[in-house]
Amino acid sequence: MMLAILASVVLSWLRMFRVRVPYGNPLIRAIEETADLMLRPIRNAVPAAGGGLDFSPLIALLILSILRSVIIGL
Numbered sequence: 001m002m003l004a005i006l007a008s009v010v011l012s013w014l015r016m017f018r019v020r021v022p023y024g025n026p027l028i029r030a031i032e033e034t035a036d037l038m039l040r041p042i043r044n045a046v047p048a049a050g051g052g053l054d055f056s057p058l059i060a061l062l063i064l065s066i067l068r069s070v071i072i073g074l
Contacts, residue, residue, distance in 0.1 A: 002064055008035035042067050
């Protein structure tokens with residue numbers, strides 16, 4: 001899940017810099033759909049910051065890191 005979120009962030013940066021990212025590619029669709037499973041609820045709960053900054057990937061990675069530490073610590 002963490003890799004999907006990171007890959008989704010990189011893909012969004014590529015789009016921001018006008019790099020052509022093929023939307024129809026099954027791998028890219030799978031990455032974005034996997035990342036959206038975690039990001040969508042966070043985006044609904046936390047509004048975008050000024051200038052359109054989206055902190056949901058950072059929050060999601062933080063939550064996953066905490067969960068991972070708790071599970072490994074058991």
